Amino acid sequence: MPLTWLDRAGSPLLALLFPDDCRLCAGPLKGFPRIPVCASCLDAPAVNAEQHYCAACRTPFLNARPLNEQGLCRLCAAGFTRFDAAYSYGNYHGGLHGLIHLFKYGRMRPLAAPLGRMLSSALPRDQVFDAIVPMPLHWRKLLVRGFNQSHLLAKELTRRTGIPTEPLLRRRRHTAAQAGLSSAQRRANVAGAFTAGSDAQGRRLLLVDDVFTTGATVNAAATALKRAGAARVAILTLARTDRLQNVRSLQSDSPSERGATE
Ligand SMILES: [Zn+2]
Ligand SMILES: [Zn+2]
8 A cells, every 4th residue: 555645744743633542432542553443443343133134135134124025125125126135244333333434524544444354244255246346426526535435445345355346337417415315316316327338248246335325326326237238236335224214214205314325
């Protein structure tokens, strides 16, 4: 990994910028680590322990309530799902929420390494993929944030699995923020937002994103890849929000949970 200006500046400046407390639990840090998060916070996020999965998309649930008699989640039962499987490391709360927030909004890029390790551990080893596709950011958002968090995670996964990262998706237009929209509004908001080139033709693709909320965004991206001829599209995310919440919002079509957007 290339040295950042912070590395070159040395630890006195680092100490000035990062007081030696963990950014998540405020506990003391040893020395001046590149990531100002203590070891126990980095290890804290627990993996998904759910035993209930949608029979079609494999999205995990905390209990069987969101699944119908055929074992399908509401999105699959309604025929909205265009991806073949969805894997996730954990739930978007507690320590994992804190780490993702520091990574994305705190722009703490070195967190890509430990988060990439978690992402890699959530990938079933019996699945074969030809390429890892990062969820693209619109250039305006890229300009503001300075990096695409999904691309950093994808590259980390490439380092661990040897599967190449290929940015096969493009954002066609800028979409309004998803937070505060109902599921139907989210689907309308992102429909047609992505395009994919002929490089997707006949290939088994792993679409990587940080957070799986209602699935509307990844579903729109999967639709574009399938239209471009992809043989298979699976989704891999670090965290998912509580799908029970999303199922309720699907049923009532009321504004769903705020917070997680791309
Ligand atoms: Zn800590
Ligand atoms: Zn499903």
